[in-house]
Amino acid sequence: MPTILGQNQYGKAENRVVKITRDGATHHIKDLNVSVSLSGDMDDVHYSGSNTNVLPTDTTKNTVYAFAKEHGVDSAEQFGIHLARHFVTSQEPIHRARIRIEEYAWERIDAPGSEGEHSFVRRGQETRLAQITYDGSSWEVVSGLRDLVVMNSTDSEFWGYVKDKYTTLKEAYDRILATEVSARWRYNWTGDAQDMPDWDTSYEQTKRHLLHAFAETYSLSLQQTLYQMGTRIIDHREEIDEVRFSLPNKHHFLVDLEPFGLKNDTADGAVYYAADRPYGLIEGTVLRDGCEARIPADLTNL
Amino acid sequence: MPTILGQNQYGKAENRVVKITRDGATHHIKDLNVSVSLSGDMDDVHYSGSNTNVLPTDTTKNTVYAFAKEHGVDSAEQFGIHLARHFVTSQEPIHRARIRIEEYAWERIDAPGSEGEHSFVRRGQETRLAQITYDGSSWEVVSGLRDLVVMNSTDSEFWGYVKDKYTTLKEAYDRILATEVSARWRYNWTGDAQDMPDWDTSYEQTKRHLLHAFAETYSLSLQQTLYQMGTRIIDHREEIDEVRFSLPNKHHFLVDLEPFGLKNDTADGAVYYAADRPYGLIEGTVLRDGCEARIPADLTNL
């Protein structure tokens, strides 16, 4: 046979699970999008189509919904840990399970005439992410977020760069710095139930540090801001060893209004054109000193 | 000639304008997407390609950016009124101008180590909408929002409906009611500068009434909720005569867990499958008694 099978995985992607918990008249929501990916002893199904070792993707979907009822959804990470453990320990041919979860946040509608606490509006800001991988012995939890759009309307410069024959850019001493943050952070948790982080608190604090570092950094380059955001997180969150960012530079170009006799000066409240494409794309990993990089470069750069 | 020209319009769509205003170290953002659409004496350009009456779409773009500097952006509606008046009054062949604006909201990042107030995170919830039309004599302002996702996790029923030979749906006495609100409301303002509504206040209050009516309505049908939302707005906002809604029913189906020996009961905190397609789509207009419907049915139902 001139060809062989390489790495492979399968499962049911994007199971949309909403779990309501009632605490008297007060309801709580967990709104998740859960993707299951399994790998193991799967040569036969590829070579001959024999499904002897294949747990159907439909079954993995059923398991997601049943587990939401049986175990509840304490946090996205905890829910993923339950699922990953189940697939690897209950199915001999499955050697590795990877659970990816997106979570959508809701906030309460505070309506005076509402009799209970069961009305919500979707928050709509960032999407929270979690990825749990288990191979029967070791755990890896990578959490993160995407679609968090931030802007500093000043305190950003860009100058002193390389100039070659294709360089036409003017140096900037007061520009808008805006980006849509996509971040992933890796926990150093190794599977010990005693040591498990409080995932929801960790998420909230990590997001807070990221936002504060963005706001507080006087920036000479988006790379510098990236590094400050990563450092801030690792300094304050001992449960995290690695942070990877993908930061599209959402360019806001000062519009040339001189043809119309107008001065468009940043110091005086300026008008910008928010461009779509192309965009600068800055990506990088920040590591706790002595730790290994394990978040794939490609996780963020597609 | 066997064919003739019917209604037509042209302009530059989706001009992305960001206006920063500086109040000392405190900055303010207006983040707009402005579309200009003009019509008038345009037969020649269609019949022969003569551009004698055509103000280039590129010029309408330049005007948008120049006006953001010259006049500032007090509100989306006010900005649209400036633009519409300009095109109709400055260009004889232009008889009607329609300005459509999307507005994206930002909130401040409250970072302890930040020295000024110039850091923002995009709110990410609904998109605010405004449409201003002027034909040289009368004004029409229609504002609105889209992408506002809301949910009641109880206090919704659906029963007593028509049953024909294709009906299989079971009646529901406790279901999730969720929708993604798209709404447009028409102001009765007729162009008098003295009477101009405070557009930003009107928007905030209208959104608040809409959310409260959604939360406070014990719902027997999504149509009932629609009507309550419209009525609440018209009752409380005398500047508004008409509200039109497009409400996709974002179905959350109770998952059948009986095959796994689990009872999935709404009273006890249930697990739902959030479906994509198909979806119910409920659309309707609510009018102040005695007023005419003018928001096109098709404005909301595409």
Added chain:
Amino acid sequence: MPTILGQNQYGKAENRVVKITRDGATHHIKDLNVSVSLSGDMDDVHYSGSNTNVLPTDTTKNTVYAFAKEHGVDSAEQFGIHLARHFVTSQEPIHRARIRIEEYAWERIDAPGSEGEHSFVRRGQETRLAQITYDGSSWEVVSGLRDLVVMNSTDSEFWGYVKDKYTTLKEAYDRILATEVSARWRYNWTGDAQDMPDWDTSYEQTKRHLLHAFAETYSLSLQQTLYQMGTRIIDHREEIDEVRFSLPNKHHFLVDLEPFGLKNDTADGAVYYAADRPYGLIEGTVLRDGCEARIPADLTNL
């Protein structure tokens, strides 16, 4: 009561139906996305939540699938006519039905080792559209397409336009003209079964005329090209009385390469930057002389 109910409609949107027909080993596909919208005697469901007159949207979904089996899918238009007639004639409170259909085209994979004709690849070009409206007495059929991207790499000019104080655009004597055609055409068919157009043939020919007119028009403005496309269709297709277009001008800007010592001249094979936003948006209706415009302006301009 200070408010009243205006125009309203409801139904199930985006029912994804795939119908396979087997002719021996040769299979045929119809791949549709069907949206049902009903209106009629619906005051009660809005005012009090009484569903006495409401055929559930779930039932309309079931009807779509059942009709695909019972009646087959000869064409999107024919299928919509069956459905619209059914809802209006079988349910007394329903006075009007509007069926909207998107159709996705597939072509055969011509594989030498395949034993039958049951393998397909999605064509992926334009999406075909149909809208059938019936109110118990009169019919209206509007068909169309969207997402058809076309380009002339020469034979387009733009000059002789109005210049005001905000005009900076240079005149162009050889430019790229590209657009993404969205078109709707209205049939003059009035419901007589004898006179029914061959819908599939009509669609193919209309698309062909539209493309040919685009290619053959030496264009001085996109409006001129729009009018030529509409005229060509009405001249050749007697079953069509009205065509409405929405044509975003997909700008391709000549890149300024002079800073790098390069001449970027259209005559010599040029390099263009394909821009996203903003874009010119040209919309208009072409009518058979003596006919009335009935396609809503807003059908195409959102």
Added chain:
Amino acid sequence: MPTILGQNQYGKAENRVVKITRDGATHHIKDLNVSVSLSGDMDDVHYSGSNTNVLPTDTTKNTVYAFAKEHGVDSAEQFGIHLARHFVTSQEPIHRARIRIEEYAWERIDAPGSEGEHSFVRRGQETRLAQITYDGSSWEVVSGLRDLVVMNSTDSEFWGYVKDKYTTLKEAYDRILATEVSARWRYNWTGDAQDMPDWDTSYEQTKRHLLHAFAETYSLSLQQTLYQMGTRIIDHREEIDEVRFSLPNKHHFLVDLEPFGLKNDTADGAVYYAADRPYGLIEGTVLRDGCEARIPADLTNL
């Protein structure tokens, strides 16, 4: 310092380049979306914001456009090779360049009254992909495609799978098999100009083999089809050593029409519901025997 910098890269993403070549009255188009990503000696810009080693992303954009004029665009791969070599060899701090290109295909409009060959309609089927990486000594070219939607309306079964307590799926002996192919293939070309593949021919043939293998495989699982597609490519294209697929199972569920007294049998032309989410996701690599897997698993599974 408690943190260190890990892997990082930067550049300008999504430069939309259209290159027209004129051969008398016959024009040719290359329509590309080019993303540049550079890495190297970039510690300072992250630690201190010093841009001394940073070639601006704006310059990389200019270079893309200038190279399209200077060198032309023979194929996406060839264009990417020029660019990657330029950045690594002209800038000492840049140690690695990765160029990613999407290509959109156009076909001619064959209009009888057109005087030249300069009118095109976008093909709209798959998007062609190329990724070229160069580190100063070794080259890696990975090409591919995405959005190629294929369907077999029969000759697919699924049975004999594992059944656990969460399994409810019925076995299927005649089902639709449909997927949206995302594929990447790695060339064994090592940079020798003599041995360079004819990239456009290689692409067309690889796509053809993929489609034929899909059509000709009587499938017992989507994994089997995946493996057959990979094997077919490697068997016929000696320039390719590795193929990686990501195949979402686009489920088409047989609709239960029994409640309406209708038999919905595959043998007799059936009606299916085309589902959106969740979906099975099958991913895997096929390798030439003896070759190493180098396409990252994450390239295809996001």
